[in-house]
Amino acid sequence: MRTSESSDVSELRDDQIEKEVREAVQAVWLRRKDRVMSRVDVIAIAVDSLLDGSVTDSSMAAARVEAHNLAGALGSFGFRRGSEIAERIEGLISDREPAVESSELMRELVADLRDELS
Amino acid sequence: MSPKRLLLVDDDADIREVIQLSIETTMGWEVVAVSNGSQALTAAAGGDFDVILLDVMMPGLDGPATFLRLQEIPKATDVPVLLLTAKTQRADLNRYEDLGVAGTLQKPFDPVTIGGQITEALGWG
Numbered sequence: 591m592r593t594s595e596s597s598d599v600s601e602l603r604d605d606q607i608e609k610e611v612r613e614a615v616q617a618v619w620l621r622r623k624d625r626v627m628s629r630v631d632v633i634a635i636a637v638d639s640l641l642d643g644s645v646t647d648s649s650m651a652a653a654r655v656e657a658h659n660l661a662g663a664l665g666s667f668g669f670r671r672g673s674e675i676a677e678r679i680e681g682l683i684s685d686r687e688p689a690v691e692s693s694e695l696m697r698e699l700v701a702d703l704r705d706e707l708s
Numbered sequence: 709m710s711p712k713r714l715l716l717v718d719d720d721a722d723i724r725e726v727i728q729l730s731i732e733t734t735m736g737w738e739v740v741a742v743s744n745g746s747q748a749l750t751a752a753a754g755g756d757f758d759v760i761l762l763d764v765m766m767p768g769l770d771g772p773a774t775f776l777r778l779q780e781i782p783k784a785t786d787v788p789v790l791l792l793t794a795k796t797q798r799a800d801l802n803r804y805e806d807l808g809v810a811g812t813l814q815k816p817f818d819p820v821t822i823g824g825q826i827t828e829a830l831g832w833g
Contacts (some may be wrong), residue, residue, distance in 0.1 A: 608820045611819050615730070618729070626722070658765065658794060661816075662792075663722050664816060666723070666818070667722075677794075
């Protein structure tokens, strides 16, 4: 029946397009993964400096930017949980003076983020 | 019928690449991608775009500021603008709507469906 066949063809084409997009995004991820992990490093360095008392405003500002960018991007690469973790980190970093407990939590979250992306 | 032209403005190179390949593959549209508000103003003044996808948080001219400047460009005044917002910025959605943007899309987005989200937000068949 033509309607059913048209629907099947359309569905097949949609599946093919989805596959093409997912494969292309995966290729982008593989190419950009090192740069993404460098962003996580920026956050990790800021968190470590927060814990040892050597943190600067600029390092925290940089960490917040990277956490924000990761929160917005990772889900699009298929790492939805990665986006959620980065969003949590961004929220904690946004506190003007994060408590020590928050800093420890941030360190744990950074480790979770690395595990999620590896 | 010529394909639609989308101007993409985002300072994140990863996002630009994913959106561009997604839209070109799923919608067959032409995508022009720039990395900041100033480049967006230049591109909008010189090109005929059907839609502008504009990130909210960018250094220098942010999304809302870029949108307001776009309204001063004759070729861009009637071009619908969609803002790309992060979850943490949802509280600002009312403010964005008051600016006069056509809508907002949330990050992170699904690269397979973002084209459909754009057409739905703009009421395009």
